[in-house]
Each structure stands twice: as C-alpha cells, then as structure tokens.
Amino acid sequence: MLKRTLFAAVSVALVVGGAYAAFFIAPTERTMGDLQRIFYFHASTAWAAMDAFFVCFVANLLYVWKRRQAYEALGVASAEVGLVCTTVVLITGPIWAKPAWGIWWTWDARLTSTFVLWLLYISYLLLRSLIEEPDRRALLSALFGIFAYLDVPLVFFSIRWWRTQHPAPVIMGGPGSGLDPTMNKVFFFNVLAMHLLALFLIIERYGLERMKNDVDVLQREAEAQ
C-alpha cells in the first residue's frame, strides 16, 4: 500500500513538474508563441499511448501462445490506459489546432489514423464485454488486439510518409528536424512523467482485472456448493 501511494505521489509530482517546466522553463517558440507549450503534454501523452499499446500487443501475443490469465489481464489493463492517453491526445490536439490552424479538425493521415486507433481499441474493449465465455473472450480479444496494433506503426509513420496538416516530426524526424536543447530536455522530462503515470495506471488496472478473476473463481465455487 505504501509503495503504491509512493509510486502515485512520484508520478503525479513528475507530471506537475513537467507542466511547470513546460510553462516556466521551456523557451517561447518563435512562430506559435505560448500555444506551443501544449506540445509537451500532447506529444508526451501520445508516446505513452503508443507504448501502452505496445505492452498490450506483447501481452496479447503471449496470451495466444501461453494462454495465461495474467497476460489477458495485462492486455486489457494496457489497452484501457492506452485508450485514455489517446483520448487525451485527441482532445488536446484540436485545442491546439483551432488557434494554430483555424480549424478544430481535418481528416489528414495523422489525425485520421489516430482516430481509427482510438476506435479500434474501443472495439477491443467492447468485444470483451460482448463475449460471455471467459476462454473464448480472452482468445478472440487477444487476436483482435494483435490486429488493432497494426495501426500503431501507421500512426507513427503517417507524418513521415505523407504530407499532412499535422506538423512533420521534430523528434526522430531526420535531417533538419530537432528541438532547442532546453525544449528537448523539458520534452523528455514530460515523456518520463507521462510514462510513469501510464505505468502506475496500468498496474492499478491490472490489479483490478486480477480481482475480477478472483470474483469469477469464488462465484463458481459458491455455485458449486
């Protein structure tokens, strides 16, 4: 319990610290001004979402291979956290886009593939709620989760393969890309903070899923008596 509280406190402190750094330490960007400060939260949350979906993908592969309930629980937990992070990305993006582009939304490759990703993982969770039989639910959702992950590389490469309204990558974007050194430090501090927060949420959600399994076992035992 103490460890969990400490982990939560450290995660929240780092996220708040990241916001402080974004507002007060990062220099003001030349063309967008203060509006660009959304970047530190928006992009770091997007990275956390991609990594949560990667954990989900690996957990789903391991479930198909080993058929252990722990992998199923990890897959659900990380899918839900990835979905929450993607929701935040899809909210903060338009808040940034409206003053910057004059529009809330456009169907360009990055925005559309991210929206499709969000729909895919909602479908993953919906699918789980529609199948009653536990083993069948676990296997079908794991297979669907593996399929859903195919959109993640598409989201990542969309701004590298096509010209989009969304800006070209500033991190790992090849020659000509990159950030001011202070902006870079602030950004990676935020990436660390969002990853810790996502990890904390995955652990909490994983615990919940394991408890659901305990309830199922006890229910079967009670019914058998």
Place this chain on the structure above:
Amino acid sequence: MKNLNSVFAAYVIGWGVFFLFYLTIAKRTSELKEEIERLKNVVGRGRRSDV
C-alpha cells in the same frame, strides 16, 4: 501571453481525464473488494455446512 487560455484548457482537461479514469479504477476496486468478501463468506458458510 497569447492563447494561454487554450494551453490551460488542454492541461486541465487532459489531467481531468486521467483523474476521472483513476477514480473509476478506485471505485471498481472497492466494489470488487466488497464482492470478494461477500463471496468468501458464502463459500465459508457452505464449507462449514458440508462438515
């Protein structure tokens, strides 16, 4: 300090979404804990009556 409203809105709404998600986990966890206790009592009573 142009567009700071948008920046604040993005951070506050984003944090709000994370906080709400955490609250739903905490609520579901406490409900499941109660359910586990209840089921343990039911199973325990069943075992005692078998003896």
